[in-house]
Amino acid sequence: MPDQSVPQARTPEAPPARPESVSGTGGISRRALLGTAGATGLVLGAAGGAVGYAAAPAGATPLTSVGSERAMFHGKHQPGITEGLQARGHLVAFDLAPGAGRKEAAALLRRWSATAERLMAGEAAPHGDTGVARDAGPSSLTVTFGFGHGFFGRTGLEKQRPAALDPLPDFSSDQLDKSRSDGDLWVQIGANDALVAFHALRAIQKDAGSAARVRWQMNGFNRTPGATAHPMTARNLMGQLDGTRNPKPADADFDRRIFVPVSGEPAWMANGSYAVVRRIRMLLDDWEKLSLAAQEQVIGRRKADGAPLSGGDETTPMDLEKTDANGDYVVPLNAHARITRPDENGGAAMLRRPFSYHDGIDADGTPDAGLLFICWQADPLRGFVPVQRKLDRGDALSKYIRHEASGLFAVPGGAAKGEYVGQRLLEG
């Protein structure tokens, strides 16, 4: 788990990509506006054809910002990459069904894009909406689509497969479950409300129809907006501030590091990004037995505020050369934060935007909990891979985590109006 920071919507220095609020229309909530549409004949129906929810009941409480905040589906980039962490997330991978090829994939991406656009606006799904998100606002819902290595062979598009999708190298510490790794298609769903996220997951699964089958599916979470006074960096289930050194959209080289340039290869990936997904279990029973001091030696930062052990606060650069009275490095050589420093890795940078996960307990009583690590970069061979190689060799944290699943996906740029995600690949 490299040591970098995700920008939050509330961060003063990183205000971009803040979801558009739709509650600022004279106190009329998004749902009430949609209700007007409902009154003109658009009603919810379980049997298809519905395009809007009915009006909220009279006297309903106006939506707060949690419900009314909205991310945009159309744009240069897909949503779900630079937005603040969301309280609930679903990751789901699909394999194309036997017999399904380029044509079926194109139709599927067209359906998915239509559904994502509607749901992100707080509207009902185009076909057979389940009603689960009814009454709720968009709640910062994002839906993000990616292609895995296998997709290109199954659709006859091998020549369009990016070299960046070559399989990740094996890491010695990996204990990967292949049935929960990879996949032809990947969808990331995030929202600040669990029912809104679940509603989107079911709609995406339904859209898959006979074209694709679920390969694996995972659930995650982050803090609820407003639960914490800490403005920027999230804690993970080990209690660490996790994401301190994340690149920020305001950084001059942010776009270059995270997104494929317009002049890049292949052309259909312009403004896209590559997502590395790792299910990283935390061995919490072992971790929690360590003293606070021992935990801080493993990480190289203070647990309370994320400051480097060499001093300062969370944003202070780490003094790698500082030694104590015995001549030992204050930040140990195998400390996680030392190994993952971007300037120790040729300037490699990835944008980490994870969810925590907790799937209960195993039969032996140990918690099945940890991090759904998701990182974004213009080139995985310059972002994730070199950092993970170094971690694999000597990270003090490796005793307390286990990589259990892995995926690498090409996430194309955002769809323009009238376009669907991946159209430039599938109709290129």
Add this chain to the structure above:
Amino acid sequence: MPDQSVPQARTPEAPPARPESVSGTGGISRRALLGTAGATGLVLGAAGGAVGYAAAPAGATPLTSVGSERAMFHGKHQPGITEGLQARGHLVAFDLAPGAGRKEAAALLRRWSATAERLMAGEAAPHGDTGVARDAGPSSLTVTFGFGHGFFGRTGLEKQRPAALDPLPDFSSDQLDKSRSDGDLWVQIGANDALVAFHALRAIQKDAGSAARVRWQMNGFNRTPGATAHPMTARNLMGQLDGTRNPKPADADFDRRIFVPVSGEPAWMANGSYAVVRRIRMLLDDWEKLSLAAQEQVIGRRKADGAPLSGGDETTPMDLEKTDANGDYVVPLNAHARITRPDENGGAAMLRRPFSYHDGIDADGTPDAGLLFICWQADPLRGFVPVQRKLDRGDALSKYIRHEASGLFAVPGGAAKGEYVGQRLLEG
């Protein structure tokens, strides 16, 4: 799933038990106040002895109401019964370890009570806090403790076992997994922030030490506060308003129906309540294939607004005799809402306060999702059992749900200051 309603903190007519806000102290957040304590020598430590979190970093955003809202540990009743639904929940059952008896159980309840009191106030756990909730406010955390049937034999307290804990009758539609049912001890954790809830779960598990072992553990969720404009009734994962007829704390007979009277038996259960817990899987693939009209016939209410099919709005009494042009009942005889009407069940009433759950997908691709049904009543034989008996015989909904686990727990009254939960039983 009987058809009754949980009061929400935002409901105008049901304002009691609203969590106390701790942010109204001149703009100083709870964490900042705790930080003052930290500056006087109370600091977080992983190795025990810590009693408070350090100050939030300078310039931190004040907590919003989500983080700062606080439920009270001490009181007539335990917390977690009448409060509004929380965004995240954990249910965990323990069995006493071999050799552990009344003395060890008393020490455990004392530890648990001390931890619950601290965490509900937004403070660190008494011993070895993991730091996961650090920076967050109390976030309406509640921790609730109950005793199962087996507890009394293992502690030599058979004579104190309430008759109300006699095993629930078998229902023909049950498909119960015994390994995820029952248990000597039961803990319900709820909070509006997922990390705050997880933090409490780990602290409770750690406190168990060698006295008790986890038997089963389940995770659930509800809407995020502010995500919906609907003021009162939650939707479940079928998209139904679920809880329309729930008794309300303002009802004249609320206390009598939900809580054991001071004059009740056994004496240690005064002001306590009985919790029935059922893991009810929803067969969503089948349910979602039904048309909207067919779903409404199964439930007996309109999906959009929860109004009875006989007309009106959500709160309109159901007209059980109303017939259509063909002479058929408008609310079908096997409709779920008809069968579960309290006035059709001898006035039996239970307070339902559930969490939805979603544990991913099974190997066959079907969703493992549904309801962690939790209902509260003064007497399960007058609350849950008669309603479930009727549902078992003829509920149209039964084709679309499956009861997979079950528990029944005696939840004693709240602890007074200086007392721990269950003390009147364990030291009575």
